[in-house]
Amino acid sequence: MKRSRKTLQPGRQRKLLSLLSLPVFAFLVVPTLIVVPVALNNSRYITFPPGGVSLAAVQGFFADQAWTSALSASMQAAGIAVVLGTVFGASAALGLHGRKFPGQQAVVGLVLAPMIVPTVVLALAFYQFFISVGLVGSIIPIGLAHAVIATPYVYLTTRASLAGLNPALVRSAQSLGAGMLSVFRHVHLPVILPGLISGALFAFSVSIDETVMALFMQSPGATTLPVKMFTDIQFNLTPKIAVSSALLVTVATIGLLIQVVYVLKRRSTARMMPLAV
């Protein structure tokens, strides 16, 4: 066996790794965070570097009915996407778990398709579909479309957590007298809950972020925040755009933090329990 001379000690390897990772990390995060100082700028236009600190733009954002209604439209669409996407994705994961039937892979592919099909294709398809069924001019079609693209995320996170399910638990609950609903509540739900939560957060951020479909199906009163930003940035370069960006970054960060805290809490409770054998 030839020993590589380039082998480093584990401690030095780690240092080198973090040294290399830092610029990558900065490259990924810093451009996003630039919106925060811009939003807190005291200028009437978008400028960088900012001249001075002021909450004027933030106040202006919340005073402007066009922007607040866009925020509310986004929240409504995200609400529909989270609820329906979670129900669809979790049902698909539970229904396909531990089963084998002909065409199963095709069903899985169908569930995952919204992740793979280009958004603009989906947007056009949804646009035509909702026009043909006469469901336009409200936030509902946007929410429904977002629910479809959120479903694969919930499906994947739920499926991952179901991998840890001991199938004997289902049988033992049945032998103790549990019906289908009780088995779901006492056996499946505790196992898939982490997957459901992270899936729901994914669904939320997918919807909040989605622009193309929301642009196709926009209407007065159904203009989401990214759409409002996109249209405004072409004609009306105000710091309110930066404020809404900062708002989205904040929401995404909160979502991420919830997940981190949840994971850490589970880990620490797991560690507190001595593993008796």
Added chain:
Amino acid sequence: MTTSVIAPATHQPSTTAARKGAIDLRQVRKTYGDVVAVDQLDLSIQPGEFVTLLGPSGSGKTTTMMMVAGFEEHTSGSVMIDGVPVDSLPPRERNLGVVFQNYALFPHMSARENVEFALRMRKVPKAESRRRADDALDRVGLSGLGGRKPRQLSGGQQQRVALARALVFNPAALLLDEPMAALDKRLREHMQEEIKTLQKSLGISVLFVTHDQDEAMAMSDRIVVMKDGRIVQSGPPEEVYNHPVTDWVASFLGDTNLIPATVISRDGEEAVVDLAGLGTGRVRDRGAQGERYAVSIRPEHLKFRAGPDGENGGAGELTSSTNLGATIRHRITVGGHSLQLRELSSDAGASGHAVGSAVHVGWDADKAQLLVLEG
């Protein structure tokens, strides 16, 4: 490791009421495509009886239990509990307590919540269900540990919780699927005794599945030996052990000496056989029919003799002696056969044979069993 003893049952089953828990399988068959997992099985478990399905993996023993529990649907035949066919009942309506191989405790529930689960499903009032769960935990020696989560309990304690959970709702019978497989040897032996004591005090019928012949011997009222989806032999442990019907059963239930035999005459109880190289002798017979026969003599039933006296034996040479602690295993070549003789270490001093010396060995006629050579 917990070493507490099962507390006496606080609620003795009423002896006046007709005892329940009879399980009957009639011509039960299970196929997976072309594969026959269980073939035309007939089995009756009497109320209060401890019956063990013993067999290697793939013998159909677990499938049989799962069909009784209702998790597997049989292809044909009928399963009855207390005389009522349950073929169309889902598991939750069969009222059977099941203990699974790795206990299958609900990990997010405390021990008490696990035990209470069946009562919750039966809508038993909270106060009563809590009292009954605590009683059940007392009975398995886990008083005071009800608040612990399964992962905070040792393997033996988890198994006790699983037992309490399976018993708390007064099931018709208890089904145990290799419940001791995950425990170490000492704890396993301890739990065998505890489960047996508990079963006797409750008078509950048990269907037990294992591939461990010692466990089957130690616990059962009746052992049902299975192979390839069929029952090969069924009877009390001593009978199955001492009077196996085939060489396969004899070898599966421990060590044995098999001597090829030619039947000279037989009357169903006793047979006169010619043992190649060992002369003729009388052996026990259970009337099993086959093409080729052999005589099985357990190593502990083969004895050293002082001289060439009596039938059923012969002269040979001691080829090896291995001290196994409690017992000593000798190998003796007699009439062209290499036989195993096992004696207690404490008895060895008296005989004191040296390896290579000439010895006389023999056996009692009622300890030699005529059986069918398979395959």
